[in-house]
Amino acid sequence: MLVSISAAFLGVAPAQDLRATGDLGVVVERATGSLLIIDQSEHAAIGRVEGLGDLSHASVVFSADERFAFVFGxxxxxxxxxxxxxxxxxxxxxxxNAIGGAISDDGQLVAVSNYEPGGVRVFDAETLESVADIPTGSKTIGLVDAPGRRFVFTLWDAGETWIADFSGEEPAITRIGGIGRNPYDALITGDGRRYIAGLFGEDGLTALDLWQDPPVPQRILSGYGKGEEALPVYKMPHLEGWALAGERFVLPAVGRHEVLWVDSRTLAEAGRTATHGQPVFAVARPDGRQVWVNFAHPLNDTIEVIDTLTPGPAVLHMEFTARGHEVWVSVRDAGRVDIYDARSFEKLGEIAAENPSGIFFTARAHRTGL
Known part of the structure; x- marks a missing residue:
């Protein structure tokens, strides 16, 4: 016997009112404290959420079901x-004053990294009720999620990296010294094994193997600018948008017009590429074949695909679709987001936005460290 049950009876919205989350993303509208909700397939903005406060350095992570965006202002x-x-x-x-955040691998905890008063605070992802307060006595940077319900972050003032493990009844903190002077940002590899902190106070970076117990700091690319006059740093580069192209990391150099290539297995320098300006983000196409780089002021109207595009004034962020067929680019001073075919570089469309900066697609919900 075939029984027909109406959607209304089940409390389910009619099909025309349903929308999946996997095709969605958000654009941070920094000047207006709002979030533009975008649809990848439609190449369109489908909504705007206002009242999010100061988004001048905002970042976003997503819940495991991709429905909720957690915005760090x-x-x-x-x-x-x-x-x-x-x-x-x-x-x-x-x-x-906050500087970003992360969501745990089980999607239950959201952590926020703070400049003022420093430290990290952790919240229940469903209710936003406080779970833990971790004072550090320092500005914290480079906060990422790591496998095993852990968060890893680094202290600007103390040159330490801390690992906060929430897998037990009480959080356990591991402190690792000797990271270097003034670490400014950090990344974690997609397998959750290597955590790499960039250093502002000295030439070089420091890597930790999170599979070690305890991890031991390993200095890499030491003195990469030795013997050359340092340039003024107009905008600190970001390591969270790190690129892995084949078996090599591509990292922006601080105060230099180049990106640095690092062997992902040995962490030895594997080469350098001169760039149009001081790189801010170096982002790999998902297949690893290309690396797209944007730049600090005053050369921030350009993207190099180690090949060059000039979308417009103040390119602040790039985001690839999950399989890499398109790249979406925020062009802040032109008030729009541009959409390109990632292979042909053909411009496919644009979306009006209020001073757009970060672009984040919901596929990030399923990637460690993003």
Whole structure:
């Protein structure tokens, strides 16, 4: 016997009202404290959520089901945004000055890295209730998620990296010294094994093998600018958008017009490429065949695909679709997001946005460290 049950009876919205989350993303509108919700297939903005505070250095992570975006604002605000209802699901101002965050591998905890008063605070991802407060006595940077319900972060003032393990009843903290002077950002590899901190106070980076117990700092690319006059740093490069092209990392050099190539197995320098300006993000196409690089002021109108495009003034961020067929580019001073075919470089479309900066697609929900 065939029984027909209406969608209304089940409390399910009609099909025309349903929308999947895997095709969605967000664009940070920094000047207006808003979030533009975008649809990849439609090449269109489908909504805007306002009231998110100071988004001048905002970043975003996603819940495991891709429905919720957790937005970390510079004013210390942590905002949970529902992409389907296009509304704020919760918001807490948890510090005076924040610099990003991460979500645990099980999707249950959200951590926020703070400049003022420093330290890391951890919240329940569903309710945004406080779970832990980890004071450090320092600005914290480079906060990432690591396998095993762990968070890893580094201290600007103390030159230490801390690992906070939330797999037990109480968080366990491991402190690792000897990272170097003024670490400014860090990355974790997609397998969760290597954590690499960039150093502002000296030429070089420091790597940790998180499979070691305890991890031992390993200095890499020491003195890469030795003997050459340092240039003014107009914008600190970002390591979170790190590139892995084949078996090589591609990392932006601080205060230099070049990117650095590092063998991912030995962590030895494997080469350098001169660039158009001081690189900010170096991002690999998902197949690893190309690396796309954008630059600091005053040369921030250009992207190099180690090949060159000139989209417009103040290119701040790039995001590839999950399989790498398109790249979306925020062009802040032109007030738009440009969409390119990642192979032919053909411009496919554009979306108007208010001073756009970061672009984040929901596929990040399933990638370590993003």
């Amino acid at each position: 510079r004013d210390g605000g942590l905002t949970k945004v529902d992409l389907l209802t296009q509304s704020i699901d919760g918001r807490v101002v948890q510090s005076g």
